Structure formats: C-alpha cells, structure tokens
Amino acid sequence: MKKIDFIEAKRLASLSALDFSEEELNSFIPEFENILDMVEQIKNCDTENVELIYPLHKLEELREDMSKSGLSQDEVLLNSPKSKKGCFAVPQMLED
Amino acid sequence: MEFEKYSVLELVDMLKSKEVTSEQLTKYFISKIEEKKSLNAVLEVFDDAITLAKEADKKISAGENGKLLGIPIIIKDNILYKGKKCTCSSKFLKDYVAQYNATVVDKILKEGGVIIGRANMDEFAMGGSTENSAYGITHNALDYDRVPGGSSGGSAVAVAGGLCPVSLGTDTGGSVRQPCSYNGIVGIKPTYGRISRYGVVAFASSLEQVGPMTKTVKDNAYMLEILSGKSTNDETSSEMPVIDYLSQIKGNIDGLKIGVCKEVLEVMKGLEVETPFLKILDWLKNNGANLIDVSLPNFDLCLPCYYIIAPAEATSNLGRFDGIKYSARSDKAENVDQIYTKSRSEGFGKEVKRRIMLGNFVLSSGYFDAYYNKAKKIQIKLKEQAKEIFKKCDILLFPTTASEAFKLGSKTDPVSMYKEDLFTISANILGIPSLTLPFASGENNLPLGIQIMANNFEEGKIYNLADYIETNWRWK
Numbered sequence: 253m254k255k256i257d258f259i260e261a262k263r264l265a266s267l268s269a270l271d272f273s274e275e276e277l278n279s280f281i282p283e284f285e286n287i288l289d290m291v292e293q294i295k296n297c298d299t300e301n302v303e304l305i306y307p308l309h310k311l312e313e314l315r316e317d318m319s320k321s322g323l324s325q326d327e328v329l330l331n332s333p334k335s336k337k338g339c340f341a342v343p344q345m346l347e348d
Numbered sequence: 349m350e351f352e353k354y355s356v357l358e359l360v361d362m363l364k365s366k367e368v369t370s371e372q373l374t375k376y377f378i379s380k381i382e383e384k385k386s387l388n389a390v391l392e393v394f395d396d397a398i399t400l401a402k403e404a405d406k407k408i409s410a411g412e413n414g415k416l417l418g419i420p421i422i423i424k425d426n427i428l429y430k431g432k433k434c435t436c437s438s439k440f441l442k443d444y445v446a447q448y449n450a451t452v453v454d455k456i457l458k459e460g461g462v463i464i465g466r467a468n469m470d471e472f473a474m475g476g477s478t479e480n481s482a483y484g485i486t487h488n489a490l491d492y493d494r495v496p497g498g499s500s501g502g503s504a505v506a507v508a509g510g511l512c513p514v515s516l517g518t519d520t521g522g523s524v525r526q527p528c529s530y531n532g533i534v535g536i537k538p539t540y541g542r543i544s545r546y547g548v549v550a551f552a553s554s555l556e557q558v559g560p561m562t563k564t565v566k567d568n569a570y571m572l573e574i575l576s577g578k579s580t581n582d583e584t585s586s587e588m589p590v591i592d593y594l595s596q597i598k599g600n601i602d603g604l605k606i607g608v609c610k611e612v613l614e615v616m617k618g619l620e621v622e623t624p625f626l627k628i629l630d631w632l633k634n635n636g637a638n639l640i641d642v643s644l645p646n647f648d649l650c651l652p653c654y655y656i657i658a659p660a661e662a663t664s665n666l667g668r669f670d671g672i673k674y675s676a677r678s679d680k681a682e683n684v685d686q687i688y689t690k691s692r693s694e695g696f697g698k699e700v701k702r703r704i705m706l707g708n709f710v711l712s713s714g715y716f717d718a719y720y721n722k723a724k725k726i727q728i729k730l731k732e733q734a735k736e737i738f739k740k741c742d743i744l745l746f747p748t749t750a751s752e753a754f755k756l757g758s759k760t761d762p763v764s765m766y767k768e769d770l771f772t773i774s775a776n777i778l779g780i781p782s783l784t785l786p787f788a789s790g791e792n793n794l795p796l797g798i799q800i801m802a803n804n805f806e807e808g809k810i811y812n813l814a815d816y817i818e819t820n821w822r823w824k
Contacts, residue, residue: 256709267708268663269670270701271693280702286763287706291652291719299725315580327447331674340672342684 255288256281351376352510356419356567359513363408363418370408370418374401374462377420381465381511387487389496389505390465391425394432397464404460414460415574421456422506422515425466426473427558428547429453436549437481438471440675440695450547451579452516452558459574467502467515471697472666473523473551475499476768477759480699485756489531490794494753497527503561504531514571515561520552521654522748522772524559525784529797530753532786534568534814535561537772539804540779541586542572544579550665552658553584555776565785565814569593572807588805596808597815602636604813607741611647615770620751621796624788624823628798629745631821642737642744649726650774655766656710656723657777662700663707669695702762727777734778738803743813746771746782748797752790771799781807785814788823 256264261277261284272280325338334341351373354362362368374397381390397420404418423429426436428446430453435441449457456463470480478486478501486501488494489508496505500517504527507515517524519537528535536559543558550556560571576590608629616622633639671677671691678690696704710719737744748771759765775782781804784797798817802809 261705264705264708264712267712268701268704269688269692270696270704271689272701280705283702283762284705284709286761287655287702287766288709290763290766291655291710291723293652294649294656294722294726295718297646297649297722297726297729299722299729302725302728304721304725305728323447328673330447331444333671333675333677342672342687343682345684 256284352380352513354513355564356513356562357564357570359419360415360417366408370401370404370420370462371398373418374398374420374464377464377512380509384509384511386492387489387505387509388484389467389486389489389502389509389511390422391435391437391468391483391502392433393465394463397462400462404462407460412460414458415570416456417460419461419514420464420512421461422465422467422503422512423453423463424500424503424515424517425469426518426549427453427516428549429463429466432466434466434549435483436472437469437483438695438697438700439482440669440691442482442676444674446547448547451544451581452575453547455575464512467500467506469502470499470699472549472662472700473499473518473520473556474662474699474703476522476526476765478502478527479756480697482697487756488753491753491792493755494794495530495756497530497753499523500561501527504528504533504535507531507561507563508533513563514567517559517561518548518556519559519776520556520658521776522769524561525748525772525782525797525799526768528561529748529784529786529795532795533561533563534565534783534785535559536568536572536781536783536807536810537775538572538576538807539586539781541584542588542781542805542807543575544577544582544585546579546581546585552661553665554661555654555658565811565818566594566597568783569597569811586805591808593808593811597812599816600636601632601813601816604637604743605640605741606632606637607640607642607737607744609642609644609647609737609744609746611644612746612771615647616747616750620790621747621749621788624796625747625798628787628817628821635820640741642740644730644733644737644774646726646730646733647774650730650777651766651770653723653726653730653777654769654773655706656719657727659703659707660711660720661707663704663711666696666700666704671695699762730774731778734780742802742806742809744801746774746799746801748772748784748799752792752794752796775799775801780804781810783810783814785818787817787821
C-alpha cells in the first residue's frame with residue numbers, strides 16, 4: 253500500500269520548513285516508502301499492556317536558582333548571519 | 349620516534365619522565381595529519397595547538413599533574429570548543445564558532461589535554477559511512493577504497509591512521525562503535541547519562557552519548573573515567589559515582605556469566621562475522637566464562653524503533669537551525685518564512701533532510717500513535733527484556749558489524765545503509781553501555797569488531813572482559 257503521495261510529501265516538506273523541487277520530491281517518495289516499509293514491522297508487536305511513561309525529571313534535582321552570567325550580547329550575535337544594533341536582523345515584516 | 353605506536357598511557361609516562369615533550373608529540377601528530385591529508389579525517393588543525401603543547405610542557409617542568417597533561421586529542425566536529433569552529437560537517441554551520449566549551453572539552457582541558465583539531469563526520473551525525481559530510485568523504489585508515497564507517501568516521505581514522513593517540517566521537521545508533529570496528533580500534537558508547545552531553549550538538553538527545561576512541565582497552569578505560577560524571581548543565585547526566593575503570597581490569601574472567609542472545613545468533617547466520625564470533629565464544633568458555641543462552645525477543649524491532657525515535661528527536665533538535673540566530677542564511681530569502689525554508693533547504697544535506705521529513709511524518713497528527721508512541725512502548729518492552737537478561741548474566745555479547753568495511757559509494761539506498769547499525773542500535777535503544785574491540789579479520793584481512801555490553805553503569809565489567817580478550821585472544 254502506498255503510504256505517501258506527492259501531496260503528503262509536500263505537506264511534510266512544509267512542516268519541515270524545507271523546499272524541494274518537484275523532481276527532488278518525486279525521487280524522495282520511493283525512498284521514503286522503503287524506510288516506512290522497514291519501520292512498519294513494529295505494527296505486529298503487541299504493546300497492549302505497556303504503559304507509556306515519559307521521563308519526568310525529579311523536582312528535587314533542580315539546581316539552585318542563582319543568577320550567573322551567560323553569554324555576552326556580542327558572543328550571542330557573533331554567529332548570526334545578520335545583526336543590527338545588538339539584535340538579530342531579519343527582513344521587514346510589517347509595513348511602514 | 350614513531351609516536352603513533354604508543355598508547356595514551358605510555359605517552360603519559362613518557363611525558364612525565366621527559367622522554368618526550370608535548371610540543372614534540374603535537375608537532376609529530378600535526379605532521380602526520382598533513383602527510384595523510386588524503387584520508388580527509390581531520391577538517392581543521394587548531395592554530396593554537398602548539399602553543400597549548402608548550403604550555404603543557406611548562407606545567408610538566410613545574411611538576412604539575414594532569415591525567416592528560418600534554419596529550420594531543422582530536423574531537424568530533426559536533427563538540428563545542430570555545431573560539432573554534434564547529435560545523436557538524438554541514439554547510440549550514442560552515443562559519444559557526446563555539447561560544448562555550450562542552451563539558452567533555454572542559455574535562456579534557458582540566459586534565460591538561462591538548463585538543464589539536466576537529467574530525468570529519470556524517471552531517472549532524474546522521475550516517476554510517478562519513479560519506480554524508482559537506483566537506484568530502486573520509487577514507488578508511490586501512491583501505492583507502494573503503495568507508496571508515498560513521499558517523500564518527502574522522503575520529504576513528506584519526507586514531508587508526510596514527511594522527512592522534514585518542515579521539516572523541518558521539519554514538520547515537522553505533523556512530524562510535526561501527527567506525528571503530530571498521531578501523532580496528534576500541535570505542536565505547538557508555539551508559540546513557542554517564543557522560544554529560546552539554547555542548548554536544550544534539551541529534552537524538554535520548555539516545556546519544558560521547559565516547560572515547562582509542563587504540564587499547566586500557567586507554568579507553570582511562571579516558572572514560574576522565575570524561576564521566578554529573579554536570580549541572582545536563583539534567584540527563586547521572587549522579588552515579590565515577591569509578592577508576594582501570595582498577596576493574598582483573599586479568600581473569602573466571603565465572604563470568606556471558607549472555608548469548610539466540611535472536612542475534614539467528615540474524616548472524618551466514619554473515620561474515622558468524623564464524624569468528626562462534627569461535628571466540630568457545631574460547632571464552634574454555635577460559636573460565638559461563639555461556640548463558642538468553643533471549644531478547646524483540647531484538648528485530650530495535651532498528652525500526654530507532655528509525656522512528658531518532659528522526660522524531662532530530663526533527664525537533666534541528667528546528668533551531670533557522671538562518672537567523674546562527675547557521676548560514678540564504679541570500680535568496682526575501683521574508684522571514686523564506687529565511688527559514690530557503691536557508692534550511694540550501695544548508696542541510698540530503699540525508700539530514702530525509703530524517704527531518706521522516707521525523708515530521710512520525711510525529712504528525714494521525715501517525716503519532718501508530719509510529720512514535722508505538723516505538724516508545726516497544727522500547728519499554730525491550731528494556732524489560734534486557735532487565736531479565738542481566739538478572740542472569742554479567743555481559744551480553746554481540747558482533748559489532750556484519751562484515752568488514754564496505755566499499756566507498758557501494759550503499760546508495762538509505763535502508764541498506766540503516767541496516768549497517770543492526771547490531772549496534774540495541775545498546776542505544778536500551779541505554780546500556782557497549783564497547784567494541786577488534787577480534788577477527790574478514791576475507792580482505794580487514795578487522796571485525798566484537799561488542800561487549802553490560803547492565804547500566806557496569807562499564808567496569810566490560811573493560812575487564814575487553815582487556816582479557818585484547819591480551820589473550822590471538823587472531824592476527
């Protein structure tokens with residue numbers, strides 16, 4: 253059974269904030285199908301009585317709430333591709 | 349002097365007794381990196397390496413101590429070292445400069461280690477051959493036409509190729525152990541939480557650990573003690589006391605209970621590793637160990653579970669790369685949305701994109717229960733099954749890989765590449781420690797690794813058996 257079609261692949265690309273050409277997406281679909289065929293094996297495993305536990309970390313393990321210096325503004329901005337007046341710069345979002 | 353012939357422990361002694369200086373060692377290994385440049389194992393030699401080596405020499409002269417004082421070390425390109433580039437072998441982070449140290453880097457520096465460079469890897473640690481690097485493929489240290497394994501391929505080749513005495517890798521599904529196996533060296537994926545992950549660029553946070561890659565078992569035990577311990581910056585790092593792992597090496601395996609998993613024997617049938625694996629089992633039995641038949645009924649589901657859980661976490665972890673705070677920005681972007689999509693599309697390589705897409709698939713509504721939750725439930729089942737195994741035995745023995753290193757470019761389909769991790773992935777899903785050491789050679793005379801696993805935080809038992817095999821088992 254086909255699990256993913258072009259529309260679904262487009263939806264995933266959008267969720268992933270990734271752009272693909274039509275050709276890239278078409279070559280991606282059969283690879284993706286193969287991977288899903290492989291992971292599909294899990295469906296036959298009985299997990300009826302397994303309770304899903306997400307690890308909740310113990311509250312007593314929280315560290316003391318002490319102020320300490322972090323990275324400086326310059327250090328933070330150093331790896332930004334574009335910054336302006338001490339801020340991350342992006343194209344204008346709102347009209348004047 | 350050919351310094352690559354010496355272990356870390358030997359070099360530590362030689363430095364202490366002033367038989368050699370750190371400057372000599374560092375210059376020697378840097379010249380080796382240059383000489384073997386075509387392996388493409390090392391992406392950058394840090395420009396302050398020799399200065400740091402000279403400082404180490406001064407400390408040695410002043411009588412200061414440090415477990416790694418003056419020892420040159422190479423780190424994988426996903427470990428932050430302040431002021432140095434860290435690219436995760438991705439175009440996307442080509443100019444990224446670390447602004448703080450990973451805990452493991454701090455620990456190395458505290459003991460006087462000299463970090464001389466960063467090693468090539470599969471982009472964002474996704475891959476099993478180091479063919480997914482934006483900075484070119486790395487070649488196997490023993491056969492230029494074959495893969496070094498991955499994702500810590502550069503780190504493994506650096507040690508096996510004599511470019512440094514010890515390196516660090518990271519292991520999310522076998523990324524330390526598989527390349528170590530392919531290059532004939534020793535590597536460990538410690539218990540989850542044994543080593544702090546602070547400052548290591550995250551791929552699948554619930555599965556990965558940093559691991560030392562060394563020429564000998566004793567070096568590995570020595571390194572693990574240095575790197576381990578709780579860090580307040582990583583809540584998942586463990587409070588479990590760090591022990592002197594070298595002292596756990598007793599020189600005998602009398603009465604050691606070794607579990608042999610029937611599902612693994614079944615899968616191994618007909619594979620290259622089968623004959624030597626069965627041979628060493630016999631030998632261990634004749635040398636005092638008790639072999640115990642055990643079962644991990646859902647062993648076959650480790651791989652599918654991994655390829656659900658790991659991409660799910662990766663998609664979330666890689667969400668931070670947006671072309672704004674850090675990572676390269678597309679110059680074609682005209683608005684904020686385009687900054688995200690165009691920068692990510694230009695920055696990430698094919699395998700990374702594939703895993704992000706897969707992660708979003710298994711996490712998206714309608715599929716979440718069937719894939720992600722189901723895989724997490726199976727992981728719980730598997731952990732219960734492992735618990736039963738370790739009630740009966742001290743050690744669980746697996747092969748590391750099915751066969752020798754494969755030829756460069758020979759695995760083009762993702763699923764066949766993913767199956768490379770067949771034997772290593774279970775330790776990440778279970779969270780248990782697992783070490784590989786070379787124990788046989790295949791038909792092309794290239795090494796094969798054996799994997800020694802134990803219950804959580806029982807690395808000491810692993811090192812004892814590993815050292816026993818390394819010292820007494822003759823295969824070369």
